[in-house]
Amino acid sequence: xxxxxxxxxxxxxxLWVGPAMALIALVVLWPVVIMIRxxxxxxxxDGFILGWAGWRNFRYLFEEPDLYGILIRTVIWVIVVVAATxxxxxxxxxxxxxxxxxxxxxxxxLIAPWAASVMMTSIVFRWALDPNNGVINVFLHDIGWLARFxxxxxxxxxxxxxxxxxxxxxxxxxxxxxxxxxxxxxxQSIPTDIYEAxxxxxxxxxxxxxxxxxxxxxxxxxVALLINVINVFNSFPxxxxxxxxxPGHQTSTTTTFMYQLKQSYIGESAAMSVLNFALVxxxxxLYLRATAKRREDI
Amino acid sequence: xxxACRSFAVAGIMAxxxxxxLTTAASATTLNLVVADYxxxxxxxxxxxxxxxxxxxxxxxxxxxxxxxxxxxxxFDTKVQTMVQNRQYPDITEGxxxxxxxxxxxxxxxxxxxxxxxxxxxxxxxxxxxxGVQYGLPFTTSARALFYNKAxxxxxxxxxxxxxxxxxxxxAAKIEAKGKIGFGLPLGPExxxxxxxxxxxxxxxxxxxxxxxxxxxxxxxxxxxxxxxxVKAGDTEPxxxxxxxxxxxxEFAQGQIGMMNGEVALLPMITAANVLKPGDLGTTxxxxxxxxxxxxxxxxxFVAAFKTDGxxxxxxxxxxxxxxxxxxxxxxxxxxxxxPGTTSAAEALAKTDATLAPFVKAxxxxxxxxxxxxxxxxxxxxxxxxxTAIGPxxxxxxxTIQQTALKGS
Numbered sequence: 001x002x003x004x005x006x007x008x009x010x011x012x013x014x015l016w017v018g019p020a021m022a023l024i025a026l027v028v029l030w031p032v033v034i035m036i037r038x039x040x041x042x043x044x045x046d047g048f049i050l051g052w053a054g055w056r057n058f059r060y061l062f063e064e065p066d067l068y069g070i071l072i073r074t075v076i077w078v079i080v081v082v083a084a085t086x087x088x089x090x091x092x093x094x095x096x097x098x099x100x101x102x103x104x105x106x107x108x109x110l111i112a113p114w115a116a117s118v119m120m121t122s123i124v125f126r127w128a129l130d131p132n133n134g135v136i137n138v139f140l141h142d143i144g145w146l147a148r149f150x151x152x153x154x155x156x157x158x159x160x161x162x163x164x165x166x167x168x169x170x171x172x173x174x175x176x177x178x179x180x181x182x183x184x185x186x187x188q189s190i191p192t193d194i195y196e197a198x199x200x201x202x203x204x205x206x207x208x209x210x211x212x213x214x215x216x217x218x219x220x221x222x223v224a225l226l227i228n229v230i231n232v233f234n235s236f237p238x239x240x241x242x243x244x245x246x247p248g249h250q251t252s253t254t255t256t257f258m259y260q261l262k263q264s265y266i267g268e269s270a271a272m273s274v275l276n277f278a279l280v281x282x283x284x285x286l287y288l289r290a291t292a293k294r295r296e297d298i
Numbered sequence: 299x300x301x302a303c304r305s306f307a308v309a310g311i312m313a314x315x316x317x318x319x320l321t322t323a324a325s326a327t328t329l330n331l332v333v334a335d336y337x338x339x340x341x342x343x344x345x346x347x348x349x350x351x352x353x354x355x356x357x358x359x360x361x362x363x364x365x366x367x368x369x370x371x372x373x374f375d376t377k378v379q380t381m382v383q384n385r386q387y388p389d390i391t392e393g394x395x396x397x398x399x400x401x402x403x404x405x406x407x408x409x410x411x412x413x414x415x416x417x418x419x420x421x422x423x424x425x426x427x428x429x430g431v432q433y434g435l436p437f438t439t440s441a442r443a444l445f446y447n448k449a450x451x452x453x454x455x456x457x458x459x460x461x462x463x464x465x466x467x468x469x470a471a472k473i474e475a476k477g478k479i480g481f482g483l484p485l486g487p488e489x490x491x492x493x494x495x496x497x498x499x500x501x502x503x504x505x506x507x508x509x510x511x512x513x514x515x516x517x518x519x520x521x522x523x524x525x526x527x528x529v530k531a532g533d534t535e536p537x538x539x540x541x542x543x544x545x546x547x548x549e550f551a552q553g554q555i556g557m558m559n560g561e562v563a564l565l566p567m568i569t570a571a572n573v574l575k576p577g578d579l580g581t582t583x584x585x586x587x588x589x590x591x592x593x594x595x596x597x598x599x600f601v602a603a604f605k606t607d608g609x610x611x612x613x614x615x616x617x618x619x620x621x622x623x624x625x626x627x628x629x630x631x632x633x634x635x636x637x638p639g640t641t642s643a644a645e646a647l648a649k650t651d652a653t654l655a656p657f658v659k660a661x662x663x664x665x666x667x668x669x670x671x672x673x674x675x676x677x678x679x680x681x682x683x684x685x686t687a688i689g690p691x692x693x694x695x696x697x698t699i700q701q702t703a704l705k706g707s
Contacts, residue, residue, distance in 0.1 A: 044398070044402065045379065045398065045674060045675060046379065046382045046383060046398060046399065046402055046404075047382060047383035047384070047385070048402055065698070131535070131536060132549060132554060148477070150479055150535055150536060150554075151532075151536055152536045152537070154536075155535075155536040155537050155540075157540060158536050158537025158539075158540045158541075159537060163540075243540065244487055245682075246486070246487065246539060246540050246682065246685065247537065247539035247540050247685045247686050248539070248682065248683045248685065248686035249682070249683070250686070260682065263375075263376055263379065263678050264674070264675040264678050264679070264702075265675075266383070
């Protein structure tokens with residue numbers, strides 16, 4: 001091999017990965033740089049840069065009286081929604097892995113909440129929960145559980161506790177399809193001869209599930225879990241459409257709060273973004289560790 | 299013939315846009331008009347109103363095309379602000395006007411883009427001004443009044459509409475006992491700043507007094523304490539801090555609410571719902587703590603012209619002179635039952651329309667929102683958190699808002 005061909009071949013890979021790297025630099029890394037820079041700038045509400053702000057944006061952010069409630073609420077939001085989604089999806093995946101008449105139709109139907117716009121789903125739920133004539137309230141009234149319309153009891157989205165619970169229900173509803181499909185794919189990759197061997201050895205259904213299905217499902221489970229954590233953490237349309245974070249900021253998470261700050265205080269909003277970014281990065285690190293572990297397993 | 303020309307032009311523009319080559323040609327100008335939607339659905343969207351003006355205008359001035367973009371009122375401020383933040387300026391907006399855009403030098407002076415500024419309603423001149431120079435053209439106005447449902451009042455055995463807060467509470471309780479909402483109190487994000495101010499005025503309070511912010515004044519705290527016990531007693535809809543004006547207007551139109559502070563724009567919704575019988579609707583002065591308030595809140599929506607690259611001033615002036623003609627002003631009045639923004643159209647209206655004449659006459663006494671640049675942030679915060687002042691202690695919430703006002707933009 002001549003020297004010139006050697007040089008050409010060592011540059012050849014760069015030619016292939018170069019465009020992808022340039023794209024990543026442009027659409028991923030550059031915005032991150034801008035975001036961090038913005039967090040240290042003083043910017044007027046209409047986007048005029050008035051100079052550097054030092055750590056002032058972060059100070060204002062941590063002085064927001066509502067911030068700590070919002071952080072705690074975000075953690076609760078992520079944990080409850082993801083846990084409920086994963087548990088329900090485990091059962092659903094098991095169900096859809098069985099052979100039953102109409103399975104094809106049922107599998108298609110499961111896609112609906114995923115395929116429908118999340119914003120649309122949220123608006124439908126908001127209307128269904130209307131304190132005066134929402135269909136859920138009308139139903140509860142008809143079966144005698146709700147005495148009167150236009151009361152605190154019928155105004156689910158009016159008080160923070162019930163509003164947050166209902167938004168979690170919607171978040172679980174729209175998250176289930178993806179998790180179920182990821183787990184279903186995992187279930188189908190488990191070789192059937194292992195189950196046959198377990199049967200020959202006389203293992204019961206629960207024992208088979210616990211000692212064979214669950215461990216072999218782990219890689220799919222971990223991937224679905226972490227992608228869900230990121231999705232749910234970043235979830236904006238459900239909260240925005242159903243309560244706009246209100247009353248006050250009492251149903252906001254860090255994602256909606258960041259957006260609300262943006263209207264009046266761009267720098268402070270960027271500081272909130274930096275904080276959000278750091279939180280997401282931690283989850284991404286966990287994800288990378290989990291997938292690296294998976295490769296070792298194989 | 300003209301239609302053929304226009305479709306060629308449209309095809310040309312689309313082709314240019316497809317190639318990513320859309321630049322201002324030497325002969326043709328495109329004006330981007332961004333307007334708030336006063337309609338309630340596709341049938342009465344403001345797109346129809348503006349598109350007609352744009353088409354009429356284009357017929358007279360073939361070299362200028364006006365592109366109309368209509369935005370839902372709930373999102374209008376945010377979307378226009380996002381356009382400004384992203385430097386994608388509209389050429390003309392119609393909706394809320396903010397003096398901070400003038401402060402930042404983004405807007406044309408009214409005298410630069412409108413031939414006869416003296417015809418714009420003088421009472422709203424200050425509101426559309428920054429540092430003594432007028433930047434906003436009053437386009438449409440409205441005055442507030444207490445709306446009540448006479449049928450519900452009769453059913454509850456109430457003979458006269460309430461004049462004081464105490465009467466509001468007694469009457470609302472009677473209506474509540476009949477299974478309807480007594481008083482509709484929209485403190486949700488849509489327009490909480492208006493409802494709040496109407497109550498403040500009832501107790502001699504305000505947002506500003508002589509140019510000083512007085513949001514957390516003792517009167518205002520007292521006002522919110524009264525509102526809190528009104529809510530606690532169940533005389534309003536539940537959780538007013540999460541209820542928006544349009545939703546409550548709709549419920550009023552459906553005959554579910556006994557009374558609420560409203561404006562003329564509510565009338566078309568009542569007609570559309572077709573639930574209230576003719577004569578069921580009553581309007582009266584807004585009740586205060588000890589008697590009806592002598593001033594009402596006058597709200598004005600403005601047209602503002604952005605400088606963008608500074609090349610479109612002549613075209614903008616032509617268009618605004620055209621769009622502010624009395625006939626279009628009155629079209630708007632009839633479409634949405636708002637009031638006009640020009641003196642000549644108001645005079646024409648007062649002569650011909652007996653229902654609207656009292657509202658027109660009330661306009662010169664109208665109280666207005668502060669025209670301080672920080673008002674944009676104060677307003678946003680009132681919309682978001684004033685509902686939480688309905689609670690054991692309103693003072694901290696009002697203080698938070700007061701601090702936002704003092705912090706400046």
